[in-house]
Amino acid sequence: MSTIDTTHNNHDAHHGQGLFSHHDDHLHPEPTSFWTKYVFSYDHKVIAKQFLIFGLFWGFVGALMSVMIRWCLAMPGQPFPLIGNLLFPSSNGVIPPDFYNALFTMHGTIMIFFALTPIIIGFLGNYSIPLMIGARDMLFPWLNMASFWVSVASGALLMYSIFVPMGPSAVGWTSYPTLAHSQWSNGPGHSLWLVSLFLAGTASIMGAVNYISTIIRLRAPGMRWRDLPLTLWGLFLTSILNALFLPVLTAGLLLLLIDREFGTTFFLAASISEAGTQGDPILYQHLFWIFGHPEVYIVILPAWGLVSDFLSFFSRKPAFGYKATAISMTAISILSAVVYGHHMFTTGLSPLLTSAFTTLTLLISIPSGIFFLNWLGTLWRGSIHFTVPMLFAMGMVFTFGLGGLTGLHLAAVSTNLLLHNTYFVVGHFHLTMAASSLLASYGAIYFYFPKMYGRMMNTRLGQIHFWASFLPIVYIFMMMMVAGYAGMHRRIYNPYEYNYLQHLLRLNQYIGIAVAIAFSAQLVFVYNYFVSRKKGSVSGPNPWYLGTLEWTIPSPAPYYNFDKIPTVYNGPHEFSHPKVTDRDFIRQDEYIEGISHKNG
Amino acid sequence: MGEALAAQPNKRLTNAELGMFVLLASFTMLFSTLLLSYLLIRARQSVWPPIGTEPLGKQLSTLSTLVVVLSSGAMHFSVKYFGEGLRKSARHYWNAGLALGLVFVGLQVMFLRQMWDQGLRVAKGPFASINYTLIIVHGLHVIVAFLPLLWISRKLANPSLSPTSESPKLTSWFWHFLGLVWVLTYLLLVWY
Numbered sequence: 001m002s003t004i005d006t007t008h009n010n011h012d013a014h015h016g017q018g019l020f021s022h023h024d025d026h027l028h029p030e031p032t033s034f035w036t037k038y039v040f041s042y043d044h045k046v047i048a049k050q051f052l053i054f055g056l057f058w059g060f061v062g063a064l065m066s067v068m069i070r071w072c073l074a075m076p077g078q079p080f081p082l083i084g085n086l087l088f089p090s091s092n093g094v095i096p097p098d099f100y101n102a103l104f105t106m107h108g109t110i111m112i113f114f115a116l117t118p119i120i121i122g123f124l125g126n127y128s129i130p131l132m133i134g135a136r137d138m139l140f141p142w143l144n145m146a147s148f149w150v151s152v153a154s155g156a157l158l159m160y161s162i163f164v165p166m167g168p169s170a171v172g173w174t175s176y177p178t179l180a181h182s183q184w185s186n187g188p189g190h191s192l193w194l195v196s197l198f199l200a201g202t203a204s205i206m207g208a209v210n211y212i213s214t215i216i217r218l219r220a221p222g223m224r225w226r227d228l229p230l231t232l233w234g235l236f237l238t239s240i241l242n243a244l245f246l247p248v249l250t251a252g253l254l255l256l257l258i259d260r261e262f263g264t265t266f267f268l269a270a271s272i273s274e275a276g277t278q279g280d281p282i283l284y285q286h287l288f289w290i291f292g293h294p295e296v297y298i299v300i301l302p303a304w305g306l307v308s309d310f311l312s313f314f315s316r317k318p319a320f321g322y323k324a325t326a327i328s329m330t331a332i333s334i335l336s337a338v339v340y341g342h343h344m345f346t347t348g349l350s351p352l353l354t355s356a357f358t359t360l361t362l363l364i365s366i367p368s369g370i371f372f373l374n375w376l377g378t379l380w381r382g383s384i385h386f387t388v389p390m391l392f393a394m395g396m397v398f399t400f401g402l403g404g405l406t407g408l409h410l411a412a413v414s415t416n417l418l419l420h421n422t423y424f425v426v427g428h429f430h431l432t433m434a435a436s437s438l439l440a441s442y443g444a445i446y447f448y449f450p451k452m453y454g455r456m457m458n459t460r461l462g463q464i465h466f467w468a469s470f471l472p473i474v475y476i477f478m479m480m481m482v483a484g485y486a487g488m489h490r491r492i493y494n495p496y497e498y499n500y501l502q503h504l505l506r507l508n509q510y511i512g513i514a515v516a517i518a519f520s521a522q523l524v525f526v527y528n529y530f531v532s533r534k535k536g537s538v539s540g541p542n543p544w545y546l547g548t549l550e551w552t553i554p555s556p557a558p559y560y561n562f563d564k565i566p567t568v569y570n571g572p573h574e575f576s577h578p579k580v581t582d583r584d585f586i587r588q589d590e591y592i593e594g595i596s597h598k599n600g
Numbered sequence: 601m602g603e604a605l606a607a608q609p610n611k612r613l614t615n616a617e618l619g620m621f622v623l624l625a626s627f628t629m630l631f632s633t634l635l636l637s638y639l640l641i642r643a644r645q646s647v648w649p650p651i652g653t654e655p656l657g658k659q660l661s662t663l664s665t666l667v668v669v670l671s672s673g674a675m676h677f678s679v680k681y682f683g684e685g686l687r688k689s690a691r692h693y694w695n696a697g698l699a700l701g702l703v704f705v706g707l708q709v710m711f712l713r714q715m716w717d718q719g720l721r722v723a724k725g726p727f728a729s730i731n732y733t734l735i736i737v738h739g740l741h742v743i744v745a746f747l748p749l750l751w752i753s754r755k756l757a758n759p760s761l762s763p764t765s766e767s768p769k770l771t772s773w774f775w776h777f778l779g780l781v782w783v784l785t786y787l788l789l790v791w792y
Binding site for chain 1: 615
């Protein structure tokens with residue numbers, strides 16, 4: 001690749017030799033062997049694909065577990081079809097209660113830490129950041145590679161924990177003591193779970209260090225903060241939250257592990273501690289939720305950013321209120337650090353604290369309302385193109401809107417106390433952080449597929465995938481909220497043993513049918529993904545007709561990304577400008593007198 | 601909001617320094633959480649240390665604190681001399697800092713032994729549990745930090761190490777950080 005120009009056009013002449021030399025540090029040699037190209041690769045694009053495959057694999061495992069959970073609730077006491085006898089021979093194919101507990105624990109853990117995080121942060125961040133800011137790679141490529149392989153080690157440990165004596169962790173993804181203590185949760189399964197999450201957290205922090213540093217340092221000349229695509233705002237803020245709050249969880253997990261393995265009682269009350277010593281189970285909840293609430297935003301911020309971009313891209317309009325959206329996302333990130341108490345209203349927090357946490361949580365609805373309004377403003381009178389990424393983006397707007405509104409009931413202490421630990425909570429957070437992030441993740445995959453492989457995914461199959469996922473998802477989680485409102489507990493093997501819940505059997509069966517449809521729809525996606533890699537129509541460099549930097553280079557993107565580091569003169573959402581008549585978008589790296597800024 | 605890179609010719613931190621800064625922010629949250637947990641666990645006890653339990657010894661812990669501060673100082677001068685091109689002095693100070701670090705670990709082991717001899721056992725109540733945990737978790741970080749310290753020590757003996765290399769400075773930052781964490785831990789555990 002001798003044609004790569006590392007002098008960055010004429011910028012050094014403008015700004016002094018060496019000012020931008022940091023870009024060149026990241027042009028590692030082209031990998032030649034199989035190992036350096038596909039396994040231990042430094043290339044952010046390859047690492048992104050690795051995270052994607054990793055996340056999709058675990059997503060499949062987690063989704064299969066959700067099917068099994070719903071089977072228990074829809075067909076209590078019935079053998080699980082097809083693989084039931086293979087997995088549970090001692091109970092004639094019926095999922096036993098203890099394994100049910102393991103199922104919902106592992107489903108939550110896997111979906112949050114091993115499916116959504118690798119896809120919406122690992123894949124999207126790795127793929128988009130260098131390409132969108134005009135860089136040749138991440139600032140620390142080795143750290144990037146290490147981040148992925150630590151994730152793999154973490155996943156391998158979690159997988160191993162499923163097969164150890166006495167089974168995997170079965171205490172819920174929140175891992176609350178007292179239940180999570182070794183006296184009540186025997187066997188190595190939960191300790192392995194703790195170590196696995198410790199490693200997953202380490203991997204995420206490594207990624208966060210890279211994302212933050214890369215966005216600050218490797219933005220192309222001329223790219224101001226206000227020229228960043230909103231996707232990158234989301235990823236930047238997410239990385240800050242990851243870097244600051246994952247260590248809090250790590251400390252909590254560490255103390256819990258020491259409790260389990262060395263007999264300490266940090267989290268055990270004196271009344272149940274064998275040594276009679278005074279610990280505090282509520283302390284763990286504080287540590288968990290100081291991380292746990294920002295975690296909601298950790299997985300949703302990139303989705304918000306991405307959708308903000310998609311709505312502009314496919315409405316062929318500038319993003320309405322770009323600055324307000326970026327400021328709102330920043331405000332929410334800050335607020336996310338001080339609202340965690342609403343997860344603990346039932347623990348006996350003082351009325352002063354509950355009032356404070358209620359108020360702070362409700363405050364989040366202000367910036368959320370601002371950027372939601374901005375989304376609608378972007379769509380308003382736009383020339384909307386219902387591409388597959390746009391469908392997923394609009395689906396996300398809908399599910400997030402539903403999830404956000406129902407969050408008000410959980411923010412207010414008066415209603416929270418009634419709904420705590422019911423399926424209402426499950427429905428709410430699935431709509432907010434799970435369905436929204438999932439839909440945005442799919443949007444990202446359809447969007448970047450042509451840049452990754454040089455081919456388009458099949459549109460018709462994409463539309464089928466969307467509708468067969470979106471409609472059941474909305475139904476499933478709305479009905480979960482109905483079940484929760486009727487009093488159905490969230491972690492219950494057979495609710496129908498209680499008279500007052502027996503009438504919910506039919507509802508749970510309908511939810512089960514919807515889950516089966518949604519699960520099947522993912523097979524359409526898998527088929528589309530693998531077939532389109534070989535047989536999809538050739539995309540060309542800019543199939544979506546956009547101006548952001550990644551669409552100025554060939555598809556698939558070469559290993560060095562940009563043969564010349566671009567200069568940025570325009571924002572990311574310059575559409576339908578009256579002075580440009582031959583097309584409806586302006587590239588970020590083209591200078592047009594009277595439109596572009598001159599920072600480049 | 602900051603301006604574009606083109607408008608930021610005077611960068612205060614290099615790329616590697618920025619990365620290390622973010623990493624140290626993460627570590628700060630880890631140790632802050634552990635120290636905050638200490639305060640909360642302690643706040644739940646009516647008597648601290650429990651009746652019949654001796655407070656932690658002051659002599660050994662004070663000595664190890666002085667040693668870690670001296671070690672940090674040696675690292676500081678090593679990096680200073682390295683920046684001035686005085687490679688030999690840099691190497692001597694680095695190795696002195698490394699040796700003091702080893703002495704620190706030795707003193708911490710003696711400190712733990714002293715706690716053990718006092719009858720403190722990890723599982724015998726929050727006083728012993730949290731003290732052992734904080735000292736050992738910090739100590740494990742120190743031991744891991746020896747890997748880059750030894751690596752830099754070897755590099756400093758090699759003339760091919762670039763005079764602009766940032767490795768000594770960044771490693772020393774992490775070492776200073778661990779020293780600072782220990783000083784805070786010491787003040788809380790022994791004097792508060």
